[in-house]
Amino acid sequence: MENTTTTISSDFIRTIISEDAKSNKNNGKVATRFPPEPNGFLHIGHAKSICLNFGIAKEFGGTCNLRFDDTNPSKENVEYVESIKKDVKWLGFDWEDRMFYASDYFERIYQYAVELIKRGKAYVCDLTQEQIREYRGTLTEPGKDSPYRNRTIQENIDLFERMKKGEFPDGSHVLRAKIDMASPNLVMRDPVIYRIKHEYHHRTKNEWSIYPMYDFAHCLSDSIEGITHSICTLEFEINRPLYDWTLDTLEVKCHPKQIEFARLNLSYTVLSKRKLIELVDANHVKGWDDPRMPTIAGLRRRGFTPESIRNFCQRIGVAKRDSLVDLQLLEYCIREDLNRIAKRVMAVIKPVRVVIVDYPENQVEDMEAINNPEDPSMGTRKVPFSKILYLEKDDFQENPPKKWFRLAPNQEVRLRYAYYITCREVIKDEETGEIIELRCTHDPETRGGGSKDGRKVKGTLHWVSAQHALKSEVRLYENLFLKSESNELDNDLNPKSIEIIKDCYVEQSLANSKIGDLYQFERQGYFCVDHDSKEDNLVFNRTVTLKDTWAKIEKSQK
RNA sequence: UGGGGCGUCGUCAAGCGGUAAGACACAGGAUUUUGGUUCCUGCAUUCGGAGGUUCGAAUCCUCCCGCCCCAGCCA
Numbered sequence: 001m002e003n004t005t006t007t008i009s010s011d012f013i014r015t016i017i018s019e020d021a022k023s024n025k026n027n028g029k030v031a032t033r034f035p036p037e038p039n040g041f042l043h044i045g046h047a048k049s050i051c052l053n054f055g056i057a058k059e060f061g062g063t064c065n066l067r068f069d070d071t072n073p074s075k076e077n078v079e080y081v082e083s084i085k086k087d088v089k090w091l092g093f094d095w096e097d098r099m100f101y102a103s104d105y106f107e108r109i110y111q112y113a114v115e116l117i118k119r120g121k122a123y124v125c126d127l128t129q130e131q132i133r134e135y136r137g138t139l140t141e142p143g144k145d146s147p148y149r150n151r152t153i154q155e156n157i158d159l160f161e162r163m164k165k166g167e168f169p170d171g172s173h174v175l176r177a178k179i180d181m182a183s184p185n186l187v188m189r190d191p192v193i194y195r196i197k198h199e200y201h202h203r204t205k206n207e208w209s210i211y212p213m214y215d216f217a218h219c220l221s222d223s224i225e226g227i228t229h230s231i232c233t234l235e236f237e238i239n240r241p242l243y244d245w246t247l248d249t250l251e252v253k254c255h256p257k258q259i260e261f262a263r264l265n266l267s268y269t270v271l272s273k274r275k276l277i278e279l280v281d282a283n284h285v286k287g288w289d290d291p292r293m294p295t296i297a298g299l300r301r302r303g304f305t306p307e308s309i310r311n312f313c314q315r316i317g318v319a320k321r322d323s324l325v326d327l328q329l330l331e332y333c334i335r336e337d338l339n340r341i342a343k344r345v346m347a348v349i350k351p352v353r354v355v356i357v358d359y360p361e362n363q364v365e366d367m368e369a370i371n372n373p374e375d376p377s378m379g380t381r382k383v384p385f386s387k388i389l390y391l392e393k394d395d396f397q398e399n400p401p402k403k404w405f406r407l408a409p410n411q412e413v414r415l416r417y418a419y420y421i422t423c424r425e426v427i428k429d430e431e432t433g434e435i436i437e438l439r440c441t442h443d444p445e446t447r448g449g450g451s452k453d454g455r456k457v458k459g460t461l462h463w464v465s466a467q468h469a470l471k472s473e474v475r476l477y478e479n480l481f482l483k484s485e486s487n488e489l490d491n492d493l494n495p496k497s498i499e500i501i502k503d504c505y506v507e508q509s510l511a512n513s514k515i516g517d518l519y520q521f522e523r524q525g526y527f528c529v530d531h532d533s534k535e536d537n538l539v540f541n542r543t544v545t546l547k548d549t550w551a552k553i554e555k556s557q558k
Numbered sequence: 559u560g561g562g563g564c565g566u567c568g569u570c571a572a573g574c575g576g577u578a579a580g581a582c583a584c585a586g587g588a589u590u591u592u593g594g595u596u597c598c599u600g601c602a603u604u605c606g607g608a609g610g611u612u613c614g615a616a617u618c619c620u621c622c623c624g625c626c627c628c629a630g631c632c633a
Contacts, residue, residue: 010572037633072632129631136629140560143629174631184561186629195631214633238562238628260563262626267569273633315581317571319564322626326569329582339595374595405593414591449591460591523592550593 011318013259014056017229020257021060026228030062033227034088035102035218037069038080038202041288041295042087044309044330045264045271051313052261053231054093065225066095070103071217073201081202083288087296092306102212102221103203109212109220110164112250113175113194117156121249122193123149124159125176132174135181136189142182143189149178163196166209170196177216179245187242191215219243220252227256233263234320264316265324268479269294270487278489285480291530291541292480292497302477303518303528303543308337324485331544338518338526338543343371343378346416346462347506347521347540349474351390353466354438356421359387364465367417367448381509385418388466390505392523395461396438398426401557405459405550407438413459416522420446420457462522469505472538475530476501510538518543 021028032053036046057064066088070076088095102109116122125148127135137143151159163173175194183189193216198209212220219242222230230243237260247255265271270279271294279285279293289297299309312333316325346369366382391407400408407413412422425439445451449460476499481487510519517529525545533539 035633039633069633075632132631133629138560138629142560171631186561189629192631197631211631213631218633234563235627236633239633240562262564315570317581319571321564321571323570326582329570332582335594344592344594370591373590373592403593416591457591459593462592520592520594523594546592546594548593553593 011261012320013052013229013231013261013318014059016257016259017056017060020228029226029228030057030060031065031226031228032057032062032231033065033067033222033225035067035069035221036084037072037076038078038084039072039075040080040273040277041083041293041297043271043273043276043293043295044266044299044312045294046087047091047296047309048264048313048316048318049231049233050088050091050093051310052318056229056231062228063098064093064095065098065100065227067100067102067221067225069214069218069221070101070201070203071212071214073197073199073211076202078202083297087300090300090306091296091309100221100225101203102217103201105217105221105224106204106208106212108224109217110210112220113212113216114157114160115250116177116193116246117153117160117175119249120153121178122175123151123156123178124163124173125149125190125192126173129171132192136186137181139186145181146176146190149190160194163194163210164208166198168196170198172196175210177242177246179242185238185241187215187239188245191242215239215242216246219246219256219258220250222256223247223252223254226254230256230258232258232260234260234322235263236260260320261318262320262322265322265485266294266330267324267327267484268481268487269327270481270489275487275489279480282489284489284493291475292477294480301528301530302541303338303526304334305337305341305518308334311337327479334544335526335547338520340374341372342518342520342526344369344373344522345507345510345519346383346464347472347474347504347510347519347524347527348390348392348462348464348469349476349501349504349521349524350393351503351505352393352396352435352438354389354391354421354440354463356387356389356419356442357424357439358441361387363387364468365447369417383417383507383509384465384468385415386465386467389415389463390466390469391438391461391463393435395459396423396435398435401554403553403557406461407440407459411459412443412457413461414446414449414457415463416460417449418447418463419443419449420451462524464505464507466505468508470508470511470538472504472506472510472540474501474504474527474540474542475499476542504540506538506540513538520546 034053054064125146174192176190179188181189194210240258289301291302365385367385369383371378396407419442421440421442423440427437480497481492482494513529515531526543527540530539530541
């Protein structure tokens with residue numbers, strides 16, 4: 001995997017790990033894991049975790065496992081497993097032969113539960129869900145012991161075995177760790193570690209009627225895999241005592257160190273799985289890979305590169321304080337990458353017909369255009385020029401404001417790689433007053449876009465030749481949400497998050513573009529070919545606009 | 559009101575007792591056949607607040623204030 005940024009990032013997690021490595025803890029080995037639950041698509045927040053876990057493993061010469069935390073069959077399925085694998089790979093990371101599932105360990109985890117019972121540290125409880133809640137107490141009051149807390153070991157073993165055999169209905173019994181109902185940490189008040197679920201599991205099928213809870217399965221899975229550092233997000237900090245209690249009580253050989261960091265929040269979007277699922281289910285977006293989604297699949301379809309996302313993850317850093325990262329940083333990262341690699345091309349999104357009145361009727365000239373000024377090795381291409389063109393409607397104003405460099409009556413501008421032209425006449429629809437055609441003259445001495453007399457032309461406009469251009473569809477995206485934070489699906493969705501424009505014209509050379517190809521439409525932004533694109537109807541997604549200094553000037557003039 | 563965590567520029571984020579890195583954003587200016595890119599310049603006398611220790615504190619101590627997480631048989 002290439003990485004052009006060589007900055008050595010040092011965050012508190014890397015500091016801890018490097019100290020452990022130096023003191024030869026775990027024999028100097030470093031083993032991490034990325035443990036998604038396959039109940040949704042990965043998003044940019046997961047990318048932060050992926051970059052962290054795989055990144056650390058690589059930096060310390062260790063390993064990072066991919067492990068599906070599939071302990072709840074009611075929420076998980078294979079579609080999500082496949083999407084997660086695809087996304088991690090696409091981001092540029094490799095778990096080699098280390099792809100695991102918590103469900104791989106169900107038998108061992110079960111045996112650990114039996115062991116816990118034998119050590120007098122777990123019991124089968126018959127309280128209902130509501131009763132368990134009541135017995136748990138509150139934040140300020142201690143809980144009270146379950147009447148089933150002191151069953152004999154034999155009784156517990158028998159009951160737990162019958163739970164496993166499927167003799168009891170869902171919800172009738174649970175296995176609980178016997179810890180301390182008065183603990184100020186609610187997680188430690190005899191947490192449920194196994195529940196009955198007569199449910200089909202996407203991997204173990206109908207083999208199990210009981211499934212371990214996260215707190216029990218996760219630490220043991222880590223331990224089984226020989227993980228040295230178990231990195232998770234802040235909300236699990238409160239679960240750490242239970243993580244440690246379980247491994248200590250069972251006296252396992254491998255006891256990983258859990259370290260928590262702050263999850264990513266990004267402005268103008270949502271990153272909670274609940275809200276993301278809701279967006280998809282309520283059809284606010286067209287699926288998990290809708291280009292407006294902050295999912296890896298959405299970003300990929302939008303035109304983001306893995307490199308730009310990795311770079312973003314490096315720039316945001318890792319710490320323990322809650323934060324809200326500015327979406328503009330993500331945009332900066334993708335512009336930075338695309339500026340380097342995207343082929344320049346001309347496309348007119350909102351066209352106005354322009355006739356060069358003094359240009360020969362049937363003449364066509366091939367103008368030479370540079371493919372990428374940042375990378376001369378990308379070469380040049382020919383762009384056909386002729387008498388009738390399309391220009392961007394917004395590049396003309398009849399009564400231009402101050403500092404307007406673009407086309408206006410009697411104002412000369414340069415057509416990129418072509419000629420200087422001057423607008424002589426504005427043709428309007430007699431009824432609507434809408435501008436339907438601009439008539440311009442050109443200076444034949446300026447072929448290619450330069451003049452011998454050194455005369456200055458302030459504006460340079462993109463254009464396409466009407467008879468050569470390809471009619472195509474462009475989808476413009478804006479932020480999915482209106483507010484920088486705390487967005488709710490009911491009121492805060494941006495109604496203008498997508499604008500589909502069907503009558504766009506792109507230059508001829510785009511005819512053989514392929515799905516996923518990335519371009520810069522000069523002066524407008526970066527675009528990629530969507531997978532809805534067909535040979536006779538090209539579809540482009542706008543990844544991000546170019547920085548627009550004029551828009552700022554215009555805004556400040558108002 | 560119990561417990562756990564966190565507070566350094568608009569947003570991220572270094573800093574770990576020796577006198578506030580960097581990035582994004584923002585504001586100027588230069589170059590430019592993309593009002594793009596690039597390049598300069600500016601942008602925290604101050605680190606949630608108040609005391610204290612010290613020759614010296616963002617860093618140590620005390621108290622206070624604010625924000626986040628926990629009462630799923632979710633993860």
